[in-house]
Amino acid sequence: MRRKHWLVSVLLIASMLLAACGSKGGSQTQTPDAGTGSQTQTPSTSQPQQTGSEKKTVTILGAVVGTEETMFNEVIADFEAANPDIDVVYTGANDFATLIEVKAQGGDPPDIAMFPQPGGAQRMAELGYLVPLWPEILANVDQNYEPMWKELGTFGGTPYGIFHRVNAKGWIWYNKPAFEAAGYEVPKTWDELMALVEKMRGTGIAPFCDGIAAGDATGWKGTDWIESIMLRTTSTENYDRWVAGELKFNSPEVKRAFELLGDIWMTPGNVYGGQDSIALTDVAEAAKGLFTNPAQCWLHFQGSFVTSFFQEDVQANLDENVGVFIMPPIDPAVEPGLAVGGDIFVVFKGHDRPEVKKFMEWLTTVDATKKWAAMGSSLFPHKGQDLNVYKTELERTMAETIINAKAGRFDGSDAMPAELNRAFWVGITNWVSGASDLDTALQEIDAALQ
Amino acid sequence: MRRAPEPHSRSSLLARLDTPLWRGVLIAAALAVSGAFLLETFYFLRDATLPQWLLALLAIAWGVGGVMLLFTLASYLVEQFPATWKRRLIPILFVGPAVAVVVGYLALPTLRTLIASFYDANGQQFVGLANYVYAFSSREMLISFRNNFFFWLTFGTSFSLILGLIVAVMADRTHPVFEKIVKAIIFMPMAISMVGASVIWKFVYEFRPAGAPQIGLLNALVTAMGGDPTPWLLRQPWNNLFLVFIFVWLQTGFAMVVFSAAIKNVPADILEAGRIDGANEVQVFFHITLPTIKGTVLTVGTTIVLGTLKIFDVVQSMTGGNYGTQVIANVQYTQMFRQFNFGRASAVAIVLLLVVLPIMLYNLRDFSKRTEAF
Numbered sequence: 001m002r003r004k005h006w007l008v009s010v011l012l013i014a015s016m017l018l019a020a021c022g023s024k025g026g027s028q029t030q031t032p033d034a035g036t037g038s039q040t041q042t043p044s045t046s047q048p049q050q051t052g053s054e055k056k057t058v059t060i061l062g063a064v065v066g067t068e069e070t071m072f073n074e075v076i077a078d079f080e081a082a083n084p085d086i087d088v089v090y091t092g093a094n095d096f097a098t099l100i101e102v103k104a105q106g107g108d109p110p111d112i113a114m115f116p117q118p119g120g121a122q123r124m125a126e127l128g129y130l131v132p133l134w135p136e137i138l139a140n141v142d143q144n145y146e147p148m149w150k151e152l153g154t155f156g157g158t159p160y161g162i163f164h165r166v167n168a169k170g171w172i173w174y175n176k177p178a179f180e181a182a183g184y185e186v187p188k189t190w191d192e193l194m195a196l197v198e199k200m201r202g203t204g205i206a207p208f209c210d211g212i213a214a215g216d217a218t219g220w221k222g223t224d225w226i227e228s229i230m231l232r233t234t235s236t237e238n239y240d241r242w243v244a245g246e247l248k249f250n251s252p253e254v255k256r257a258f259e260l261l262g263d264i265w266m267t268p269g270n271v272y273g274g275q276d277s278i279a280l281t282d283v284a285e286a287a288k289g290l291f292t293n294p295a296q297c298w299l300h301f302q303g304s305f306v307t308s309f310f311q312e313d314v315q316a317n318l319d320e321n322v323g324v325f326i327m328p329p330i331d332p333a334v335e336p337g338l339a340v341g342g343d344i345f346v347v348f349k350g351h352d353r354p355e356v357k358k359f360m361e362w363l364t365t366v367d368a369t370k371k372w373a374a375m376g377s378s379l380f381p382h383k384g385q386d387l388n389v390y391k392t393e394l395e396r397t398m399a400e401t402i403i404n405a406k407a408g409r410f411d412g413s414d415a416m417p418a419e420l421n422r423a424f425w426v427g428i429t430n431w432v433s434g435a436s437d438l439d440t441a442l443q444e445i446d447a448a449l450q
Numbered sequence: 451m452r453r454a455p456e457p458h459s460r461s462s463l464l465a466r467l468d469t470p471l472w473r474g475v476l477i478a479a480a481l482a483v484s485g486a487f488l489l490e491t492f493y494f495l496r497d498a499t500l501p502q503w504l505l506a507l508l509a510i511a512w513g514v515g516g517v518m519l520l521f522t523l524a525s526y527l528v529e530q531f532p533a534t535w536k537r538r539l540i541p542i543l544f545v546g547p548a549v550a551v552v553v554g555y556l557a558l559p560t561l562r563t564l565i566a567s568f569y570d571a572n573g574q575q576f577v578g579l580a581n582y583v584y585a586f587s588s589r590e591m592l593i594s595f596r597n598n599f600f601f602w603l604t605f606g607t608s609f610s611l612i613l614g615l616i617v618a619v620m621a622d623r624t625h626p627v628f629e630k631i632v633k634a635i636i637f638m639p640m641a642i643s644m645v646g647a648s649v650i651w652k653f654v655y656e657f658r659p660a661g662a663p664q665i666g667l668l669n670a671l672v673t674a675m676g677g678d679p680t681p682w683l684l685r686q687p688w689n690n691l692f693l694v695f696i697f698v699w700l701q702t703g704f705a706m707v708v709f710s711a712a713i714k715n716v717p718a719d720i721l722e723a724g725r726i727d728g729a730n731e732v733q734v735f736f737h738i739t740l741p742t743i744k745g746t747v748l749t750v751g752t753t754i755v756l757g758t759l760k761i762f763d764v765v766q767s768m769t770g771g772n773y774g775t776q777v778i779a780n781v782q783y784t785q786m787f788r789q790f791n792f793g794r795a796s797a798v799a800i801v802l803l804l805v806v807l808p809i810m811l812y813n814l815r816d817f818s819k820r821t822e823a824f
Contacts, residue, residue, distance in 0.1 A: 097790075276684050279684055280683065426590070
């Protein structure tokens with residue numbers, strides 16, 4: 001009897017389950033085409049999650065975090081105020097490079113990504129994850145930027161990326177009151193710079209502060225030095241070949257750049273704390289030496305973003321405290337190029353909805369630069385900017401240099417093949433930490449591409 | 451006359467169905483249906499727009515209930531088989547899910563890694579053994595092999611074991627209260643993560659140029675005694691030993707606690723017999739205590755050896771693998787998550803697996819000899 005009872009109940013459960021399945025099966029078939037559907041459809045079908053609210057959402061993933069993230073969110077707020085129906089959500093991630101790979105490969109990318117290095121964006125473009133720039137935004141780019149910026153966002157002949165906030169490298173910073181009190185003058189040539197360095201060595205304060213330590217990215221600061229020197233000692237064609245991995249590191253051109261840097265780094269008394277200190281000191285920490293009491297050094301080489309590394313009281317009054325000049329030309333025959341960088345904004349395939357395009361187009365306009373420029377420590381390449389928006393003379397000088405730059409090259413190491421970039425970091429670290437002599441270090445960097 | 455056949459025929463229908471075969475078929479059908487049902491509810495829950503907490507509760511109910519349902523039905527199903535088959539099938543029913551999990555989460559990824567190690571950075575082009583050429587000939591990897599095998603394995607393991615053993619033996623001979631305090635202090639670093647320990651030791655090894663205030667403990671001591679500050683993490687190859695020391699600091703406590711327990715289990719009468727026979731304390735230790743706890747020493751030793759071969763956290767957070775302190779696991783991490791070179795990362799992972807495997811097997815074999823667990 002018990003057994004029969006049990007059998008009946010099993011049958012009963014089974015039939016109930018069958019019934020439950022039957023009714024579910026139908027509703028399931030609609031969803032799959034959402035992911036593969038063409039992008040030209042109306043927004044309501046391509047973005048199912050917006051049901052219930054009228055606001056359209058644009059998602060952005062980038063590597064900008066901390067105070068810069070707060071500033072970028074204010075820029076976004078400017079856009080949202082003009083477009084109340086669009087909600088732009090920015091997410092900043094320290095591990096952006098890892099995260100964007102995972103998300104893109106997992107089929108879950110944001111609408112827009114801000115690549116801090118061109119290599120990542122180029123990789124995404126080559127893998128076919130990105131949408132090429134559309135005619136409206138191309139018109140904006142042609143009108144508001146020097147052609148070099150469009151070239152810099154072009155991968156494999158197709159323009160994919162646009163620039164908003166940018167930076168330039170190759171600046172040499174100094175403590176303005178101390179520099180002027182000592183009666184020094186901004187050097188116009190490399191020889192003048194070397195003469196100035198020698199004079200400074202005699203003061204008992206080191207000419208330079210420097211540090212290249214940055215966790216497993218240790219060495220990048222050194223690559224910046226080499227790039228700026230290369231842009232002043234050899235042709236841009238050679239620079240491009242070098243970045244592409246065609247001009248070897250142990251070629252005379254590249255070796256010469258290392259030797260010129262060696263003159264600065266390895267001459268005893270030239271750098272605060274000496275060679276050991278360069279390898280071990282944190283990139284951001286080194287910049288502070290200009291303004292310590294007593295001062296550790298006279299000069300510091302760094303990109304335009306260095307001001308955020310300075311002490312807070314220095315930042316409070318940059319114009320009075322800080323002076324800057326661009327690395328002087330080295331070879332008279334070589335027209336110096338500007339080493340630039342900046343987040344490249346790209347749109348992922350299937351995400352080029354009208355609101356996403358609208359935000360991208362807005363970023364290419366002068367209007368999108370005002371808020372951030374006024375907040376400080378940010379420069380923009382947009383033509384027709386009102387330079388008075390910038391808070392400091394310092395920024396005005398740099399912005400002007402950037403807007404007017406006719407020739408520019410990306411941070412070379414960032415644009416190199418990934419293996420070569422890393423080998424460059426490691427090689428320059430080995431060289432300065434004394435683990436390899438110059439020839440060995442250069443050969444080891446070259447070995448990365450074999 | 452009229453009423454009698456009806457109950458008879460109904461019960462006979464059920465009776466005819468109530469054979470092991472039919473019951474088996476029905477239960478198998480129920481099993482298939484519940485599987486399909488669970489799959490459908492999975493999709494339903496995945497796409498449902500419910501409050502997070504409700505979804506979480508439903509998901510737990512789905513998971514736990516689903517496993518119970520499937521397992522109950524499966525065990526009913528097995529019950530219907532003849533006794534010989536039942537005996538064969540029941541172990542599979544119990545071990546099967548565990549095996550499936552191991553295969554799914556361990557064996558398949560390993561196989562997948564092996565395949566990826568023969569492909570290029572993006573996993574698209576077959577490149578043969580190129581990644582293994584890198585893994586065995588690049589300077590980075592050669593330095594890693596040297597560091598892992600020479601500095602980490604040799605010094606890391608022997609220092610941890612010897613220090614642990616010394617402390618365990620010495621503490622055993624002191625006053626119980628003192629013993630507890632000493633063991634607690636030495637065991638304490640075990641509670642700190644490798645990264646946490648690295649933060650602490652970064653302040654010990656910190657270097658500031660001569661003349662500047664030294665915030666690093668070691669350099670503060672050195673300069674207080676009139677010496678020049680030393681960049682400890684830069685001086686090759688000694689910097690590897692400075693990193694190994696952090697690991698020893700963490701592992702000695704582990705070795706000490708296990709050894710201490712083993713030493714207390716050495717039979718007192720044997721020790722006493724030895725002493726009566728005239729052995730001094732050193733002889734007692736080397737001829738009685740050590741042989742008795744040999745198995746424990748081997749187990750702890752192989753565990754620490756595995757730790758040294760897989761060492762990653764300390765190197766990553768102290769030097770990032772720079773200044774000649776690179777190790778295999780850090781190369782794997784860098785290639786995977788900084789370079790996105792899936793091929794090289796996979797090849798290095800396989801190399802690391804091959805390095806670790808013999809020690810793991812030895813550990814298991816040694817363990818099974820003593821406990822017959824394997």
